[in-house]
Amino acid sequence: MSTYTAFGLSIHSDMQLPALLRSNNKKIDIQIIRGKVNKKGLDAPEQTRLFSQLAVNELWLHVPNIAWFYVSNGNKIIVEAENGSDEQSIILYILGTCMGAIMHQRNRLVIHGNAIRVGEGCVVFAGQSGNGKSTLAAAFHQRGYSILADDLAVIDEQGKVQPSYPQIKLWHDTAKKLEIEISRLKRIRLQIDKYAYPIKDGFCTIPLPIKAIYILNNHNQDEFLFEPIKGIAKFNPLKNNTYRINHLDGLGLKKQHFKRCSQLANQIQLTRITRPNDSFELNTLVELIEADLTKKELYV
């Protein structure tokens, strides 16, 4: 048994979670337990999907060839490995999909994005996988910015992003682009060419109010576009960039989620960035964002 801290919560785990910060906290908020999971699913599912079932406060998930997971009440993840699966793969789903569901169950708003510290607050880079969220976060880290979150930007009821795990996951090509020595990094799974880039210095361990969100997009043209999104138009991008949005209905959380999105829309500045999908200068994009952050007066 080991205890860790993430998202402002104390996590007690049967499995070693090397990506997380250790903690001595006696209080337990979330338990990760190796145990038996019903292979057939939930007793009374509200929604049955291809590999998951959902009910109020319950998620049952089967990732073929990896594991079965049962996530309940915002405080417990039970995992049963499939024969022959490896621990690294299981942990990725615990720290991703399962922890996302735990946060939903705790009524936190989870944006699919990375968060960095800017001034006394933070900004989030959101967008579909492959749009460059982690690349940007890592590039900002190299420029001396602190990192709060990679992939799951968990926003608490005070509108603050809670620190997640002190690492950024980077694909081989991204690490190379950032001139990071790959031979010093560990693969997140042996099956893929993606690495854990540990954030030793510059991980922000305190929650910070979210000031802005950038939604990342790309197109087959050469220009970078920055389009501010105002008023009620902010709602849909927030909804659409919510982590695993399709789980919320089955978890019985759709109404609360709408409310949380509306609250967040009032709190933040939102900008859509469209960048070239082909080769482009990462530094150019970082500098354009820095200029925009200055314009937004977020460095104070």
Next chain:
Amino acid sequence: MNQNTHSQANIYWLASYPKSGNTWVRAFIANLLHEEPEPVDINKLHTGAIASSRAWVESALDFDINELSHDEIDLLRPAAYCRLSQQMETPGYHKIHDAYTYLTNSEPLIPAQATKGALYIVRNPLDVAVSFANHNHCSIDKSINKMGLQKYSFSSSTKGLHNQLRQWLLSWSKHVVSWLDAPDLNTLVVRYEDMKQTPLTTFTQIATFLELPNNKNQVTEALEYCEIEKLQMQEAQKTFNEKPAKTEVFFRKGQVGDWQNILSDSQITTLIDDHREVMQRLGYLNVHGELSTTPSYNQET
């Protein structure tokens, strides 16, 4: 070929090797379904997602697939297509460039249970080679080489994430044969050359196969809206979202036989040597192995 009777089969696959007329067919379908008296915007050819869309496949699963290998994702694709097909209320028309292949567990990538039909569009490889070079922003020799590779694939990098899943194209010949000989699929094969030379007949046949409006006026009007000149005119006014970044224009010429002006004798010889059997099967070479001047093909033979 077998008609399949699965009630949950709602997907029509628009299958082809790249640069064989797939986008033209999608523009035709979009215009046929469009009720306004004007051509559909080239950036709104929403006939259905491409089979290799990462987002589409992931939407059917309930977990992230971004940290799975290409082979691991492929094993999930048949179940995803069955699920997506089940959820459709009306048939979807989905482009696919993957060859018809079998996975490591011997299951086909394209499940018959999800497939209402497969329209296979094929084009003379001599013309494909020219167009494919433009599309890939490479020399014609390179394009010919790619078409001959037995295990050619798109989006197969293992070092980064692509919004398209890996697609095994195989060689041009293997691609064609994989679909033409796919068991348990209701398949219609059409040739690009017939789409150009006898458009009304060929597109009526396509519309009928895809259970789309197929009367003469509707087909004629949809065809007018997606004439190559009109698509080119639209592309001149705005960027086509599906154009690769380095390619100058997507809707290039759309001609039959342009290879005669472009390919060298040795390039022609290489293509014929690489694809003789399948070119003969499709009528691009006559029985003596010579280039057909008036190619004909009857898929029943």
